[in-house]
Amino acid sequence: MRVVVQDAPFDFGAEAEAFASGRHDMGAIVTFTGVVRDTGKNALSSMEIEHYPGMTQNALEKIAAEAVARWSLGDVLVIHRFGHMEPGEKIMMVATAAPHRKDAFEAAEYLMDYLKSRAPFWKKEHARSGQTDWVAAKDADEDALTRW
Template sequence: MRIVVQDAPFDFGAEAEAFASGRHDMGAIVTFTGVVRDFGNGGLDAMEIEHYPGMTQKALEAIAAEAVTRWSLGDVLVIHRYGRMEPGEKIMMVATAAPHRKDAFEAAEYLMDYLKSRAPFWKKEHATTGETSWVAAKDEDEDALTRW
């Protein structure tokens, strides 16, 4: 299990390859990466992500540890950035390794659902007009937790 919280960009391809390599008993590797999405009209200048140093690492470790108890997993990777990112930049990634794909897919979805609403990150959008706004949590993100 590897949990990384950093401001620097990460190399998604290299991380995914390193995570998938050298495993002989894991038949399934699932990866997900979240990307800064523009409003659709080129209006987003940047996304700024604030976090709670001290709590973030522990919260992510607890979420990953819970996933390991619920599914048959060989390994889990979570990388989550904070700071300023431009549209197209990767914000975070999760990877799961499991003997079978069902466990790998479900665990990856569980990790995503929980780190959306239970890991102490807050997103702020900076529009090209100079306006800023905090991204509001969605009810559907909270509802997503009830399925687990």
């Protein structure tokens, strides 16, 4: 299990390849990456993500360990960035390895739902107009947690 919170960009391809390399006992590897998306019509200039370093690392390690305990997983990778990012940049990555695809997919979705709604990150969007807004929690993200 590897959990990384960093400000630097990461290479999704290299991370996915390193995670999958040598996994002869795993029948499924699921990866997901979240990307900064423009809110529409080229309105978003950038996004800023803040966090409390120790608290965030511990919270992400705890949820990754819960996924390992709940599903039959061989390994988990969580990478989440903080700091200033522009549209198109990768924010986070989740990878799960399991003997069977159902466990790999469900654990990855569980981790993604947690990261979206419960992980201690705060996002601020900077519009091209100069307006700055904190991103509010969405009901749909909260509802997604009810299935777990």
